[in-house]
Amino acid sequence: MRKKIASVVSAALVVFSLGFAQSNSGASRSSLQQTSRERGGQHDFDFEIGTWKTHLKRLQRRLTGSTAWVEYDGTTVVRKIWNGRANLVELVADGPAGHFEGLNLRLYNPQSRQWSLNFAISGGGTMSQPTIGEFKNGRGEFFDQETLNGRAIFVRFVISDITPNSCRFEQAFSDDGGKTWEVNWIATDTRVKD
Numbered sequence: 740m741r742k743k744i745a746s747v748v749s750a751a752l753v754v755f756s757l758g759f760a761q762s763n764s765g766a767s768r769s770s771l772q773q774t775s776r777e778r779g780g781q782h783d784f785d786f787e788i789g790t791w792k793t794h795l796k797r798l799q800r801r802l803t804g805s806t807a808w809v810e811y812d813g814t815t816v817v818r819k820i821w822n823g824r825a826n827l828v829e830l831v832a833d834g835p836a837g838h839f840e841g842l843n844l845r846l847y848n849p850q851s852r853q854w855s856l857n858f859a860i861s862g863g864g865t866m867s868q869p870t871i872g873e874f875k876n877g878r879g880e881f882f883d884q885e886t887l888n889g890r891a892i893f894v895r896f897v898i899s900d901i902t903p904n905s906c907r908f909e910q911a912f913s914d915d916g917g918k919t920w921e922v923n924w925i926a927t928d929t930r931v932k933d
Contacts, residue, residue: 780852782823783874784845786901791815791928795832795839798923802887802914809836815928824849856881856896870896877901893917904930 795811813832820826828843840861847854855869872881879898884891893913900907910924 779849780854780873781847781849783847783854783879784817784826785819785823786903787817787828787906787928788819788826789817789933790931791817792931793830793832793926793928795830795834795926796924797836798921799836801923802890802892802912802921810834811836811839813839814931815926823847854879854881868894870894872896874898887912887914890914895920 791814793811793813793815795813796808797811799805799807799809811832811834813830815828815830818827818829824847826845828841828845830839830841830843832839842859842861844857844859844866845854846857853871853873855871857866857869859866868883868885870881870883872879877899878901879896881896883894885894886892891914893916895911895913897909897911898906899909906928908924908926908928909922911920911922913920
């Protein structure tokens with residue numbers, strides 16, 4: 740059993756470290772420079788600058804087998820900072836479960852060509868553990884490792900179905916090393932015309 744747990748943990752660490760590790764070898768540096776020329780990433784979130792109508796669904800209790808969702812409707816405003824190397828997202832929504840205010844500071848790292856997504860809620864007073872990742876083929880995937888109720892979990896945040904006037908956000912948790920994922924947050928945004 741101990742060997743199996745060690746194997747799962749090792750595999751998970753390899754998956755997460757692939758996006759964060761950097762090599763000092765000349766071949767890797769050359770490959771990194773070539774990839775950088777092919778695709779920067781600094782402007783990955785430019786599509787989202789502006790004001791959006793947001794419909795949000797949130798799972799009430801995460802990783803408990805619950806199927807009870809609460810829904811909110813509101814507005815998301817996304818502002819570009821530092822010529823696109825960062826942006827600030829403000830979400831305000833209301834629903835049967837009450838009023839919700841969230842803030843997301845997204846920061847671009849030009850060395851790794853990845854983004855960190857740093858979320859906070861108005862009543863929390865601190866930023867969450869950042870999810871880190873990038874866009875590939877029109878889909879953004881961001882990951883981190885956190886604890887929930889004293890247990891280590893993986894967090895995955897996905898941005899998909901991107902069009903000029905709509906996009907989808909989905910957060911999921913895994914408590915089995917990424918074998919299975921439970922979606923606990925879904926937001927669909929529709930652009931507000933100027």
